[in-house]
Amino acid sequence: xxxxxxxxxxxxxxxxxxxxxxxxxxxxxxxxxxxxxxxxxxxxxxxxxxxxxxxxxxxxxxxxxxxxxxxxxxxxxxxxxxxxxxxxxxxxxxxxxxxxxxxxxxxxxxxxxxxxxxxxxxxxxxxxxxxxxxxxxxxxxxxxxxxxxxxxxxxxxxxxxxxxxxxxxxxxxxxxxxxxxxxxxxxxxxxxxxxxxxxxxxxxxxxxxxxxxxxxxxxxxxxxxxxxxxxxxxxxxxxxxxxxxxxxxxxxxxxxxxxxxxxxxxxxxxxxxxxxxxxxxxxxxxxxxxxxxxxxxxxxxxxxxxxxxxxxxxxxxxxxxxxxxxxxxxxxxxxxxxxxxxxxxxxxxxxxxxxxxxxxxxxxxxxxxxxxxxxxxxxxxxxxxxxxxxxxxxxxxxxxxxxxxxxxxxxxxxxxxxxx
Amino acid sequence: xxxxxxxxxxxxxxxxxxxxxxxxxxxxxxxxxxxxxxxxxxxxxxxxxxxxxxxxxxxxxxxxxxxxxxxxxxxxxxxxxxxxxxxxxxxxxxxxxxxxxxxxxxxxxxxxxxxxxxxxxxxxxxxxxxxxxxxxxxxxxxxxxxxxxxxxxxxxxxxxxxxxxxxxxxxxxxxxxxxxxxxxxxxxxxxxxxxxxxxxxxxxxxxxxxxxxxxxxxxxxxxxxxxxxxxxxxxxxxxxxxxxxxxxxxxxxxxxxxxxxxxxxxxxxxxxxxxxxxxxxxxxxxxxxxxxxxxxxxxxxxxxxxxxxxxxxxxxxxxxxxxxxxxxxxxxxxxxxxxxxxxxxxxxxxxxxxxxxxxxxxxxxxxxxxxxxxxxxxxxxxxxxxxxxxxxxxxxxxxxxxxxxxxxxxxxxxxxxxxxxxxxxxxxxxxxxxxxxxxxxxxxxxxxxxxxxxxxxxxxxxxxxxxxxxxxxxxxxxxxxxxxxxxxxxxxxxxxxxxxxxxxxxxxx
Numbered sequence: 001x002x003x004x005x006x007x008x009x010x011x012x013x014x015x016x017x018x019x020x021x022x023x024x025x026x027x028x029x030x031x032x033x034x035x036x037x038x039x040x041x042x043x044x045x046x047x048x049x050x051x052x053x054x055x056x057x058x059x060x061x062x063x064x065x066x067x068x069x070x071x072x073x074x075x076x077x078x079x080x081x082x083x084x085x086x087x088x089x090x091x092x093x094x095x096x097x098x099x100x101x102x103x104x105x106x107x108x109x110x111x112x113x114x115x116x117x118x119x120x121x122x123x124x125x126x127x128x129x130x131x132x133x134x135x136x137x138x139x140x141x142x143x144x145x146x147x148x149x150x151x152x153x154x155x156x157x158x159x160x161x162x163x164x165x166x167x168x169x170x171x172x173x174x175x176x177x178x179x180x181x182x183x184x185x186x187x188x189x190x191x192x193x194x195x196x197x198x199x200x201x202x203x204x205x206x207x208x209x210x211x212x213x214x215x216x217x218x219x220x221x222x223x224x225x226x227x228x229x230x231x232x233x234x235x236x237x238x239x240x241x242x243x244x245x246x247x248x249x250x251x252x253x254x255x256x257x258x259x260x261x262x263x264x265x266x267x268x269x270x271x272x273x274x275x276x277x278x279x280x281x282x283x284x285x286x287x288x289x290x291x292x293x294x295x296x297x298x299x300x301x302x303x304x305x306x307x308x309x310x311x312x313x314x315x316x317x318x319x320x321x322x323x324x325x326x327x328x329x330x331x332x333x334x335x336x337x338x339x340x341x342x343x344x345x346x347x348x349x350x351x352x353x354x355x356x357x358x359x360x361x362x363x364x365x366x367x368x369x370x371x372x373x374x375x376x377x378x379x380x381x382x383x384x385x386x387x388x389x390x391x392x393x394x395x396x397x398x399x400x401x402x403x404x405x406x407x408x409x410x411x412x413x414x415x416x417x418x419x420x
Numbered sequence: 421x422x423x424x425x426x427x428x429x430x431x432x433x434x435x436x437x438x439x440x441x442x443x444x445x446x447x448x449x450x451x452x453x454x455x456x457x458x459x460x461x462x463x464x465x466x467x468x469x470x471x472x473x474x475x476x477x478x479x480x481x482x483x484x485x486x487x488x489x490x491x492x493x494x495x496x497x498x499x500x501x502x503x504x505x506x507x508x509x510x511x512x513x514x515x516x517x518x519x520x521x522x523x524x525x526x527x528x529x530x531x532x533x534x535x536x537x538x539x540x541x542x543x544x545x546x547x548x549x550x551x552x553x554x555x556x557x558x559x560x561x562x563x564x565x566x567x568x569x570x571x572x573x574x575x576x577x578x579x580x581x582x583x584x585x586x587x588x589x590x591x592x593x594x595x596x597x598x599x600x601x602x603x604x605x606x607x608x609x610x611x612x613x614x615x616x617x618x619x620x621x622x623x624x625x626x627x628x629x630x631x632x633x634x635x636x637x638x639x640x641x642x643x644x645x646x647x648x649x650x651x652x653x654x655x656x657x658x659x660x661x662x663x664x665x666x667x668x669x670x671x672x673x674x675x676x677x678x679x680x681x682x683x684x685x686x687x688x689x690x691x692x693x694x695x696x697x698x699x700x701x702x703x704x705x706x707x708x709x710x711x712x713x714x715x716x717x718x719x720x721x722x723x724x725x726x727x728x729x730x731x732x733x734x735x736x737x738x739x740x741x742x743x744x745x746x747x748x749x750x751x752x753x754x755x756x757x758x759x760x761x762x763x764x765x766x767x768x769x770x771x772x773x774x775x776x777x778x779x780x781x782x783x784x785x786x787x788x789x790x791x792x793x794x795x796x797x798x799x800x801x802x803x804x805x806x807x808x809x810x811x812x813x814x815x816x817x818x819x820x821x822x823x824x825x826x827x828x829x830x831x832x833x834x835x836x837x838x839x840x841x842x843x844x845x846x847x848x849x850x851x852x853x854x855x856x857x858x859x860x861x862x863x864x865x866x867x868x869x870x871x872x873x874x875x876x877x878x879x880x881x882x883x884x885x886x887x888x889x890x891x892x893x894x895x896x897x898x899x900x901x902x903x904x905x906x907x908x909x910x911x912x913x914x915x916x917x918x919x920x921x922x923x924x925x926x927x928x929x
């Protein structure tokens with residue numbers, strides 16, 4: 001190589017290194033707490049922090065928003081000690097996998113902080129006996145009815161089916177009941193449970209009874225009585241076999257009853273629907289269970305590596321778990337807050353309180369260790385969806401398929417017993 | 421003038437490239453990604469060396485391609501092959517050092533009452549970190565450091581509005597702003613009672629804990645100091661309880677299991693059964709896709725190879741499916757077959773669930789792939805037909821061959837000789853045609869109640885994706901990597917065999 005060229009190369013590399021040093025992104029400040037959230041919560045949290053940034057003295061809070069809940073999940077999967085957040089906000093179904101993989105760090109609450117939440121809510125965010133986050137808001141569904149079609153609240157599941165059968169031609173109804181909130185598995189639990197099938201049975205003390213499962217014969221008979229057309233052996237049209245057009249059909253007055261998520265009530269109110277919320281009624285009165293799970297703000301193990309573990313825990317307690325924090329946040333987000341103090345606050349809307357009341361009537365904890373388990377060959381999410389498909393669409397015998405379903409769910413409960 | 425301009429442009433371009441690569445190198449080293457950092461550094465040096473000297477003129481042309489080939493072909497293959505030999509799944513993401521650190525951290529157990537205290541952080545007169553603890557329930561106050569605990573008479577302390585002690589003799593509180601920039605005080609185990617210590621939780625609270633797991637670096641054994649249980653490395657990425665190996669501690673780490681992921685493909689019924697079914701469908705799908713797209717493309721090419729009115733218009737229309745982004749086309753087809761609002765059901769006045777029947781779903785996948793793939797074969801068949809000398813057909817016709825014989829004996833063999841590499845490439849492409857499966861059917865329908873794990877239309881690559889990324893609750897990258905390696909070997913073998921049979925490689929020898 002010519003000496004001239006060598007000098008040129010050396011100069012160029014030196015200049016390039018100098019430039020790259022200048023433009024190198026700086027690492028997070030030592031007192032900056034990084035919070036990851038999805039596309040709806042992220043902007044709401046950013047708005048909250050912009051209005052009041054001093055939730056933790058000495059620390060600043062940076063909100064990183066992802067384009068979707070799935071994108072947030074993907075980013076968390078790929079997060080490392082250097083790139084990961086200090087806190088993230090998400091559903092409780094992320095607890096098991098994240099805790100098992102060492103992405104979460106335990107949180108210790110004081111007695112007064114714990115008293116703000118039900119044991120079930122704290123259980124939802126725990127794994128292996130340790131709490132990994134604080135409950136932020138309740139995730140549940142509620143059933144509403146279109147008062148232009150139905151004049152009074154149904155008392156039993158049969159009331160709804162009878163109304164549909166009597167009026168489907170006259171009112172040009174497409175279906176009787178559909179689910180917009182959470183899909184056919186998460187939101188559809190209400191119907192499974194109303195007809196007698198629960199993924200796990202709870203004792204009177206709220207613990208999972210690992211020796212019990214649902215009765216497939218009873219459930220199958222209820223399916224045939226209420227949801228199956230005896231001539232075609234497929235759906236009788238009452239329970240929509242998919243939820244792709246449920247919103248539009250309900251808005252158009254073609255479906256009298258709808259199971260909606262607590263994050264979407266404002267849209268229904270804006271369209272003039274009353275929030276006459278209730279759980280889905282059971283076949284003999286009572287109510288079908290719904291997942292009354294919580295979303296939480298989770299502490300990651302990265303916070304310690306970033307030197308902000310104390311700040312992050314303080315933010316969890318001062319903002320995410322506190323009554324003032326939840327009231328301020330839910331005023332923007334619109335979900336029912338998890339903390340008892342916030343639930344009772346005058347700033348929380350009637351719809352939010354309605355969902356909270358529905359959850360307290362029929363909510364059960366969403367136990368990821370059971371629901372995500374595949375020991376029976378499939379998890380709750382896939383097997384429940386397949387049950388609807390096989391019976392309502394493919395016309396397979398409801399009781400035979402219910403036996404398969406019961407076997408899968410029992411096996412999943414047994415396999416998860418050691419984690420409960 | 422032109423030479424100076426080129427030199428300046430080269431210097432600017434290389435300067436920017438080097439700066440970006442230097443930035444990436446710095447970032448990679450900062451994140452302890454030494455292999456990636458070293459590669460980028462070597463790439464930067466190589467670029468400068470090759471383009472600022474005359475060391476090798478051919479390299480000026482080949483180097484960018486070689487670097488991209490290493491980065492985006494060789495490295496992923498190598499990494500995938502490496503990961504296929506590891507237990508790399510949910511619960512086993514970390515390296516052993518990080519996993520052990522977390523296991524020990526999780527071994528800190530709160531006392532049975534879950535006792536917590538209000539506290540104020542600061543230092544004592546010996547300049548040691550200390551906490552002023554308020555046991556408000558028992559009306560007791562004390563200062564704790566790592567080594568000692570000193571009771572503070574209530575009368576000597578000062579309190580805030582909540583009754584929390586904030587000042588005491590031999591204690592000076594540190595402001596939150598100062599503590600926020602240095603977390604050393606939060607790492608200390610402050611003395612409490614016996615083996616119990618106070619760990620700082622938030623800026624003004626702490627909890628009582630006991631370290632129940634201790635690790636001996638000499639023996640590599642973790643011991644629960646309360647129960648006496650011991651845990652050893654099970655050489656499968658976890659600490660397992662001695663005597664009860666199924667009881668493991670989380671998190672685990674990525675551990676080499678050599679060929680276990682491969683042997684699972686054969687020995688584990690839950691893996692093997694769906695895999696065999698998926699493999700048969702993958703092979704059928706790829707083969708049928710090539711045959712159908714080639715047949716239709718050739719048919720149209722022959723039809724439009726003769727002069728006719730509006731031939732250009734027809735040709736343009738036929739290329740349209742190819743011109744549209746396939747993602748859009750697939751989603752449109754998926755919408756057309758939707759049971760609720762799809763055009764197909766609307767036209768037929770039916771409410772058929774097209775994607776719930778395994779055979780129909782497979783048929784639709786093949787149909788949509790035919791729509792997406794035939795323009796490609798139409799184009800190349802058109803070009804190839806024009807490349808076949810017309811004299812051959814004319815001579816055959818003079819010898820009495822009818823058009824069908826001309827096609828079978830002359831045109832088709834010549835076409836196949838020309839198109840063999842493309843047919844093989846098309847087979848390899850369809851073997852891994854993830855987009856159409858993922859976007860059209862998602863691999864379904866899957867009859868999970870009957871024990872099915874893979875969907876009826878899942879091909880190997882979509883099934884691998886499900887194993888690796890399909891579930892939030894459990895991901896098995898090791899097994900997915902093993903299947904990926906098998907796919908690679910299969911496609912490579914088939915392609916090589918096909919290419920050898922077609923003798924196309926002889927051209928390059």
